[in-house]
Amino acid sequence: MESLDTIKEKIINLQDEIKKYSYYYYSKNESLVSDVEFDKKLKELEELENKYPEFKAENSPTITIGSSLKDTKFRKITHKRPMLSLTNSYNIHDVIDFSERINKLLNYKNDKLCYALELKLDGASISLQYEDGKLITGVTRGDGIEGEDVTENIYAIKSIPKILKEKITMEVRGEIIFPKSKFIKLNEKRLAEGEDVFANPRNAASGTLRQIDAQVVAERELDAYFYFLVDAKKFNIETHSESISYLEKLGFQTTGVCELLTSMNDMEKRILYWENAREALDYETDGMVIKLDNMNLWEEIGYTTKSPRWAIAYKFQAKQISTVLMGITWQVGRTGKITPVAELEEVELSGSKIKRASLHNTDEILRKDIKIGDRVFIEKAAEIIPQVVSPIKELRNGSESVIDAPINCPSCGQVLEREEGLVDLKCVNPICPAIIQGTIEYFVSRDAMNISGLGSKIVEKFLKLGYIKDVTDIYNLKNHREELVELDKMGEKSITNLLEAIENSKKRSYSKTLYALGIQYVGKFVANLLAKKSKNIDNLAQMSVEELLTIDEVGNKIASSVYEFFNTEKSLIIVEKLKKIGINFSYAGFEINEENYSEENETNKHKEDDIFIGKKFLFTGKMTRFKREDIKDIVESLGGENLSGVSKKLDYLIVGDDAGSKLEKARALGTVTILSEEEFINLCGDKIKI
Numbered sequence: 001m002e003s004l005d006t007i008k009e010k011i012i013n014l015q016d017e018i019k020k021y022s023y024y025y026y027s028k029n030e031s032l033v034s035d036v037e038f039d040k041k042l043k044e045l046e047e048l049e050n051k052y053p054e055f056k057a058e059n060s061p062t063i064t065i066g067s068s069l070k071d072t073k074f075r076k077i078t079h080k081r082p083m084l085s086l087t088n089s090y091n092i093h094d095v096i097d098f099s100e101r102i103n104k105l106l107n108y109k110n111d112k113l114c115y116a117l118e119l120k121l122d123g124a125s126i127s128l129q130y131e132d133g134k135l136i137t138g139v140t141r142g143d144g145i146e147g148e149d150v151t152e153n154i155y156a157i158k159s160i161p162k163i164l165k166e167k168i169t170m171e172v173r174g175e176i177i178f179p180k181s182k183f184i185k186l187n188e189k190r191l192a193e194g195e196d197v198f199a200n201p202r203n204a205a206s207g208t209l210r211q212i213d214a215q216v217v218a219e220r221e222l223d224a225y226f227y228f229l230v231d232a233k234k235f236n237i238e239t240h241s242e243s244i245s246y247l248e249k250l251g252f253q254t255t256g257v258c259e260l261l262t263s264m265n266d267m268e269k270r271i272l273y274w275e276n277a278r279e280a281l282d283y284e285t286d287g288m289v290i291k292l293d294n295m296n297l298w299e300e301i302g303y304t305t306k307s308p309r310w311a312i313a314y315k316f317q318a319k320q321i322s323t324v325l326m327g328i329t330w331q332v333g334r335t336g337k338i339t340p341v342a343e344l345e346e347v348e349l350s351g352s353k354i355k356r357a358s359l360h361n362t363d364e365i366l367r368k369d370i371k372i373g374d375r376v377f378i379e380k381a382a383e384i385i386p387q388v389v390s391p392i393k394e395l396r397n398g399s400e401s402v403i404d405a406p407i408n409c410p411s412c413g414q415v416l417e418r419e420e421g422l423v424d425l426k427c428v429n430p431i432c433p434a435i436i437q438g439t440i441e442y443f444v445s446r447d448a449m450n451i452s453g454l455g456s457k458i459v460e461k462f463l464k465l466g467y468i469k470d471v472t473d474i475y476n477l478k479n480h481r482e483e484l485v486e487l488d489k490m491g492e493k494s495i496t497n498l499l500e501a502i503e504n505s506k507k508r509s510y511s512k513t514l515y516a517l518g519i520q521y522v523g524k525f526v527a528n529l530l531a532k533k534s535k536n537i538d539n540l541a542q543m544s545v546e547e548l549l550t551i552d553e554v555g556n557k558i559a560s561s562v563y564e565f566f567n568t569e570k571s572l573i574i575v576e577k578l579k580k581i582g583i584n585f586s587y588a589g590f591e592i593n594e595e596n597y598s599e600e601n602e603t604n605k606h607k608e609d610d611i612f613i614g615k616k617f618l619f620t621g622k623m624t625r626f627k628r629e630d631i632k633d634i635v636e637s638l639g640g641e642n643l644s645g646v647s648k649k650l651d652y653l654i655v656g657d658d659a660g661s662k663l664e665k666a667r668a669l670g671t672v673t674i675l676s677e678e679e680f681i682n683l684c685g686d687k688i689k690i
C-alpha cells in the first residue's frame, strides 16, 4: 500500500509533467511525447484525482488542459460555441462500448443507429465565421473556449473559400494541414537555410498558421479540409452526412470520406481498411472520427464536460514514440563504413518491440544534437528499420554525455579514415574481419543469393574455422560436409538443407546475382536496370563509363562505381571464380518466379494466387520502378486484369507520383484498395523476379 505522501507526490509530478507537455504542444507546436503517452498520463492523473480528490489542484491539467495561450502574439477570440475535443479510443471494443452507451442513453428505442465514419486529420483545427457568404474571421482551436485570431493567414490559404456560393451566415470547422508531398521540400529548404526542421506535418501546419507574416503562409501552400457545420439544423439539415454534402456545395473542400455504417462489424472492417489506405493520402491522418449521423438525437444524448457523447475518435497506432538512448554501438558494414546504432531502452511501437535504431552517420548525431542519456523520438516508417528522429532537449537534466566518434575500427583496430567530402568514417583494412563477414552476409541475403541457413552466427563460425575466406568458398562447403556435421548444433538434416540452398542459389536471376556482388551504389533497382541492358556480365564488364551513362537513371556515381569494379583485379578474380562455379550471370527477360510454382508448394500456391486471380488493377501517375507496359504484364501473368478507368469493379489502384483525378475518384468510392508502387511490389512478393 502506498502512503498518502507518495500518492500526493505522484499526483503533483504528473500534473507538472502534463502541464509542461501541453505548454510545449499548444504554445510552441512541439510534441514532447506521443499522443498515446500523453493520453495515458492524463488518464492516470484523472484516475488518481478521482480516488484522492483532496490532492486535486484547482489548476490541475485535468481541468485546464490546453489553456496555455499566454504566449500568443495574436488577438484572442472567444468561440461562439466551444470547440470540444473528442474522447479517444484505441481499439474496436471502445467503439462498441461507445455505441452501447448511446443505445442505452436512447433507451434502446432506435434499433439501427447509423454512424458516419470520417478521417481524422492531423493538422491544426480551425473555426471560420462567414457573414452573408463572406469570410469574416478564422480562429484557432486554442483551449477550446478561446483561440487565436489568424484571419489574415486564413486568407492566404488558397483552398479556403473567401466567398461562399450562398449568401449565408454560418460557422464551419475544419483542419489546416500541411501536404505530405510539400513537407519534405519545406524541411530541405529550412535545412539549407540553417533553420530547424519541423518534426512532422502537423507541427509545420500549426507553426505556419501562427506565422506573423501572411506572405510566408501563402508561400508554404497550406491546405484545408472541412468536417463540421455548426448549428446545421438552422439550414434544415437533419444528418451529419447531409451537412457534409452541403459544405461541399458551398465550396468547401472535404476529404470525400463520410461512410455511413450501421453494424460494428463493418465499422471494424472500414477502420482497418483506412488504417492501411491512409498512407496513399497526401495528408496525415491519426485516426477516424465516428459520429452518430442523426443530429436530432445529439441533444438527447448530450455532452460530458469536455466532449460530446455522440462522437468518438479512434486513434491509429502511433508511428512515433519516445524512449531513452542508452548508448551507441559502432557497426562496421561490408564497405567498411562505420554506422552508429542507437541502443535504446526497449519500447513497443506499432506492435513490435524495439531496442535498436539507426542513426546513419556521425554528422547526423551532430546535426540532431543527440546525446547519450537523452530521451529521443523514434519512428518506424513502413517496413524500414526504426530511425532516431530527434532528442527531446527540454527533458535534459545535465547527466547526458556527448557522443564521440571512434578513432579505431571496432573490429580490427585500424585507424579509421574519412574520405574527403564524405561524411562517413571508413575502415580501409582489406582483411578487416567485420568487412569480410559483412560482404558474405550481403551475398547470401534474401534479395541477393537468398541462401537460408547461413545466418550471421554460422558465417562467423565458418570464417573462424577457415572454411570461408571469400564468397566463392561458400560453394566449396560441400567438400567439408563431414566436418560440418560434427559442428555443434548442426545436424545432418540442417547441413543437407544448407548445401541444397547453396546449390539452388546458382540459378538465381542475373539481376540478383549482380546485386549480390555488392558493387557500391548498385542496389536492387539499379542491378535490375543493368541486367536488362547488359544481358550478361561479360557485356557489362566491357562497358565504358560513357556507355553506362546512356542507361536511364544511371548517373556519374553509379557509372564510375560499376566501371571501377570491373576494372579491379580483385573483383575480376571473384567474378571469374563465380562463373566457373556455375552462377547464372545472364538475363532471361521478365519471368514469373518458378520457385513458388513447384509442386511441393501446391497449397501455398493457391493461397497466394488468390491475391491476383480475377482481381482488377489500375495504375495512375508516374511509376518509378516499372514501365507502364511491364507492370500490366505482371498483373496479367499473375491472373489479374487491367482496367482503364476507376469504377466499382476496381479492386486495386496503384498510385505513382503526381496522381490526379483517378485517385480522388477511387477514394470517393471507398471500396478500392489504394497502394503505392512499393506496396504493389510487396503484394507481388516472391511471385515475380525483378
Ligand SMILES: [Zn+2]
Pocket: 332, 409, 410, 411, 412, 413, 414, 427, 428, 429, 432, 433, 434
Ligand atoms: Zn576494420
